[in-house]
Amino acid sequence: MSKTPPPSRPPVVLVGVQFPTVSDTEHAADLAELKRLVHTLGYDAVATVSQRRGALATGTVLGKGKLKDLAALTGGPGVVSSGARDRTSKARAKWEATQEEGAEEATPEPTGEAPEEVDAPVEEDEDFDAEDEEASETGLDASGPRPTMVVVDHELSPSQLRNLEKATGVPVMDRTGVIVDIFHRHARSHEARMQVEIARLSYLAPRLRESSGGSERQQGRGSGDSAVELDRRKIRDRLAELRAGLAAIEKEQDQRRYARREQLRVALVGYTNAGKSSLMRALTGSEVLVADQLFATLDTTVRALHPETRPRVLVSDTVGFIQKLPHDLVASFRSTLDEALEASLLLYVVDASDPTWPSQLEVTRTVLREIGADVVPSKLLLNKCDRLDEAARDALRAEYPDAVLLSAHRLEDVAGLRLDILRFFEASMVEAQLNIPYSSQGRIGEVYEHTTVLAEEYDEHGRKLRVRGLPAAIARLTRAFPVEQTEQG
Numbered sequence: 001m002s003k004t005p006p007p008s009r010p011p012v013v014l015v016g017v018q019f020p021t022v023s024d025t026e027h028a029a030d031l032a033e034l035k036r037l038v039h040t041l042g043y044d045a046v047a048t049v050s051q052r053r054g055a056l057a058t059g060t061v062l063g064k065g066k067l068k069d070l071a072a073l074t075g076g077p078g079v080v081s082s083g084a085r086d087r088t089s090k091a092r093a094k095w096e097a098t099q100e101e102g103a104e105e106a107t108p109e110p111t112g113e114a115p116e117e118v119d120a121p122v123e124e125d126e127d128f129d130a131e132d133e134e135a136s137e138t139g140l141d142a143s144g145p146r147p148t149m150v151v152v153d154h155e156l157s158p159s160q161l162r163n164l165e166k167a168t169g170v171p172v173m174d175r176t177g178v179i180v181d182i183f184h185r186h187a188r189s190h191e192a193r194m195q196v197e198i199a200r201l202s203y204l205a206p207r208l209r210e211s212s213g214g215s216e217r218q219q220g221r222g223s224g225d226s227a228v229e230l231d232r233r234k235i236r237d238r239l240a241e242l243r244a245g246l247a248a249i250e251k252e253q254d255q256r257r258y259a260r261r262e263q264l265r266v267a268l269v270g271y272t273n274a275g276k277s278s279l280m281r282a283l284t285g286s287e288v289l290v291a292d293q294l295f296a297t298l299d300t301t302v303r304a305l306h307p308e309t310r311p312r313v314l315v316s317d318t319v320g321f322i323q324k325l326p327h328d329l330v331a332s333f334r335s336t337l338d339e340a341l342e343a344s345l346l347l348y349v350v351d352a353s354d355p356t357w358p359s360q361l362e363v364t365r366t367v368l369r370e371i372g373a374d375v376v377p378s379k380l381l382l383n384k385c386d387r388l389d390e391a392a393r394d395a396l397r398a399e400y401p402d403a404v405l406l407s408a409h410r411l412e413d414v415a416g417l418r419l420d421i422l423r424f425f426e427a428s429m430v431e432a433q434l435n436i437p438y439s440s441q442g443r444i445g446e447v448y449e450h451t452t453v454l455a456e457e458y459d460e461h462g463r464k465l466r467v468r469g470l471p472a473a474i475a476r477l478t479r480a481f482p483v484e485q486t487e488q489g
């Protein structure tokens with residue numbers, strides 16, 4: 001969205017299609033999440049139009065009748081008049097096809113070919129369940145404010161977007177557009193901004209042409225660089241530039257990560273709003289942003305466990321996940337997730353007070369599995385348990401005996417988690433004896449940083465230290481200093 005929403009939240013109507021494989025509860029949860037997403041963006045969802053269908057209607061997402069219902073709310077014609085139907089060109093079709101394959105090198109230049117008429121049929125309603133009418137009634141409030149935008153809970157093709165805009169007479173956003181806009185708004189660091197711009201440009205490029213009237217909306221908030229107004233060639237150049245810039249930043253980060261490789265590292269991962277940043281704050285005393293909104297955190301922050309331990313334990317806060325996360329966004333945030341990949345311990349944080357947490361956990365696990373982080377040892381943290389009653393807590397304890405039930409807001413819970421983390425590392429540590437000659441005393445800080453010093457003696461040659469640390473650190477230190485003996489801790 002290009003404009004800052006005024007203080008009174010503009011009213012929007014949500015549209016969701018319930019596929020046969022999706023239960024009523026899941027569908028309701030999906031729409032509730034979409035409502036939170038649009039709220040995070042500054043809008044107020046005042047109505048919902050929902051339809052049961054086998055698939056999205058190719059032309060207009062919804063069937064004829066539902067489309068009329070929707071248009072009645074927004075004040076649009078309710079049909080895509082044939083003269084106004086989506087037009088497309090071979091170049092566009094090719095562009096869209098290459099985008100889907102992710103083969104951007106093959107992106108054709110706009111050829112200027114005469115546009116061809118593509119049929120955008122308005123399908124008859126094909127509800128698979130007679131309850132549908134009932135379902136769609138809920139959420140319709142004729143007396144409320146007239147929605148000024150439609151937000152669809154699915155990723156739409158550019159032509160579906162345009163057809164819906166014509167039928168409803170108002171701008172239409174899809175789920176991906178909403179998430180890309182939130183990311184755009186919340187990105188802070190140079191790196192996150194670049195990642196988001198890549199995702200945004202990839203999302204917008206195929207939607208740029210023929211977006212009459214929608215162009216302002218599609219520029220996104222605060223896009224002062226006006227990159228999206230440029231033609232696709234310029235967008236492609238910009239994307240290449242961004243990717244190169246990002247690669248340079250990532251190289252720097254790789255080096256920084258390399259320097260941290262011997263340290264004890266824990267990463268907080270999980271669904272958006274689960275409480276990762278709250279736990280990060282509590283564990284490290286850092287001032288990371290905690291907010292009751294989706295995707296508050298887009299940058300990975302690394303801080304030492306506080307009070308500090310010897311050796312230090314580093315904790316990373318990471319970007320949250322969401323179901324149906326746009327593919328480009330996952331790809332562009334992959335580097336942030338490398339942090340998770342390199343941790344020795346992954347803390348999967350869930351909001352246990354949200355009944356849909358098991359499916360949220362599954363979303364997180366799926367993405368991490370894709371990047372190969374499923375081999376990293378992990379612990380499940382059932383957070384926000386202060387919002388549960390004792391019976392619910394008992395039930396969780398019984399069902400997930402290995403999980404940690406906690407509240408990021410309770411000091412004793414956080415202290416317990418800290419001990420769990422330390423115990424985990426303790427178990428994997430080994431002991432060694434280091435002999436540090438007086439000539440190398442300047443390097444003693446290195447030893448203290450990476451190990452726990454158990455005993456210390458002096459003789460005429462130097463210091464003899466009995467230390468305990470992670471195998472990698474011990475191996476390096478024993479190479480650096482003469483060793484008398486090592487043994488498993």
Ligand SMILES: Nc1nc2c(ncn2[C@@H]2O[C@H](COP(=O)(O)OP(=O)(O)OP(=O)(O)O)[C@@H](O)[C@H]2O)c(=O)[nH]1
Binds near residue numbers: 272274386
């Ligand atoms: N009651 C309760 N609220 C919590 C707890 N942990 C976090 N919250 C609240 O949940 C909201 C989200 O917390 P964050 O720590 O920002 O969540 P996050 O996982 O970092 O979210 P993203 O950065 O958006 O992915 C905030 O309003 C927190 O105050 C908890 O244990 N109990």
Ligand SMILES: [Mg+2]
Binds near residue numbers: 290
């Ligand atoms: Mg956060």
